[in-house]
Amino acid sequence: MKFLSFILGLTFASNCFALSSEEFEKKYQQLTNDLTKAIINNAADSRNYDDQKVPESEKIKSKSSWCKLTKTRVNQLDFVVNNFSDYKALMKKNNIEDESKLEDIKKFHDKQQESYLRMKDLLKDTDYPCD
Structure with missing residues (x-):
């Protein structure tokens, strides 16, 4: 009985924190806009090492810009x-x-x-840290 209560409570709690499709789309668009800005900033700051x-x-400074771009991508x-099914639904909605x-995205995430983390560590004692 306790186990059943635990499962029901866990299911209820996870549903309470789920995003609506509109909330997901808004947050995804914000993150995409952030990524676009980071790409533009990186292009402006890029230098031939x-x-x-x-x-x-x-x-x-160029390395710091790459680091910030990578962090934005992460x-x-x-x-x-964390919202893979919502992501797939949004892609389908937009044809x-x-x-x-999910496994492929997780692998790419881990590499990024x-x-x-490597770049952040290299830049920590510079004038252009990557936070």
């Missing part, structure tokens, strides 16, 4: 992983054929997370 004429400070991937699988 091998070019000896580019000052080291500009190279570090945020969006976190949201998609986007998306054959991605590792990259972000």
Whole structure:
């Protein structure tokens, strides 16, 4: 009986925190907009790391921009992983054929997370940390 109560309580609690499709779409659009801004900022800050004429400070700023872009991508991937069925429903609603699988997105997320943490660590004692 306690187990049944626990399962019912858990089911009720998880449904209370679920996003409506409109809330999901709004948050996904916000994260997509954030990603677009990060891509634009990264393009503006990108420097050729091998070019000896580019000052080291500009190279570090460029790396920081890449780090922030990666962090923004991780945020969006976190949201998609945690709301995968809502993501798939949104793609279907928008007539986007998306054959991605949750496992594939999780793998990509993990690689992006590792990259972000490495870059963040490299930039922590610079004038351009990545938070």
